[in-house]
Amino acid sequence: MLDLLLPPPVDPLWDLTEAYGADPRPERLDLVVGVYRDHTGATPVMSAVRQAEIRLAERSLSKEYRGLSGNTAFNRAMLAMVLGESGPAGRAVAVQTVAGSGALRLLADLICRTRPGTTVWISDPAYVNHRPIMEAAGLAVRTYRWQDAEGRFDSAGMLADLAGAGRDDVVLLQGCCHNPTGVDPAPRDWGAVAELAVRRGWVPFVDLAYHGLGDGLDADLAPTRLLADRVPEMLVAVSCSKNFGLYSDRTGCAMVLGTSAQALRHAETALQNAARTLYSMPPEHGAAVVTTVLEDAGLRAEWRAELDAMRGRIAANRTALAARLTELGRPVEAEVLAQQKGMFSMLPLTPGHMQELRARFAIYGTVAGRINIAGLPADRVSCLARGIAGVLDGAAG
């Protein structure tokens, strides 16, 4: 049977990570995979998370099966965090998922169960897994513009494209810190998106993976809350991977907002049924940790402070990189980079430049030019700036 398999396509990100692993140069710099690193280059367990884990270990809770919706206290805490304590209570249901990716897939399944073959609009460029996850669930994919030629958010282009989406369509929007570009709509642009969604009748599907790492937790969640206030129906996929540092604990949540209690009950059952056929129940540990943190005022405040510190470090990296690029005679590129947000930056470089950056400077970003600015050690900022300026100048760095 297995002889029939064609060679599967190689994942370009893991390909680069492997090449990095095999690179013998001591100065090599890995900015490919999206994980936060502190100034020592480590991806630490957050202190609030560690304390929650100790409390959970001491309580030694049973590992009995949970229900298909996972940890219901976690689901309540996530609804309150994302939509706000005074958010649309009674208008939303949530189901714990296998991280943000699991939430994207369950919600895509829900769409397919509701209306097979629905078109989901994704940004161009998009998070590398958006199209494959939507297509694997059986949905059709179309794209809307995100950036203009200068690399800034293309409000007019996006709105013009989304004016073509209709009542039967779903529009997948990254709620903050867009991956891969780091370019986000301004608050007035989000207002226009909400207005268009109401007018055209399409359903917003918000993907939240980096809330807290852009302008702060509440500011990053403001567009999602604005949409929730304005539209009758909405889907939200939430990841706890980055902002709780729970990457390998696979913790996340799928939310559905609707207008009738019956529709919400049906949506929750459809999500549970989708989970049953994919993996049955999500893992408990990360959800228990997040719940412990969010339900305890002290741990919650500590987590918020740690998240703010991570955000500050990322912003400082970005500002320092822009300053060095300006010093090296690249003010236009520096300005574009300085305006980006979140863990990623899109360098104004071609795939050829990115290849040269690897070959000449041992700096690894994606072929499309994305770098994990949150993975950049502060003492390597100058080296990255020299590399960027070097490949742009075509001169030795």
Ligand SMILES: Cc1ncc(COP(=O)(O)O)c(C=O)c1O
């Ligand atoms: C935009 C976006 N959505 C969702 C995810 C999924 O994250 P996870 O499945 O690790 O929670 C990611 C991860 O990189 C992402 O960048």
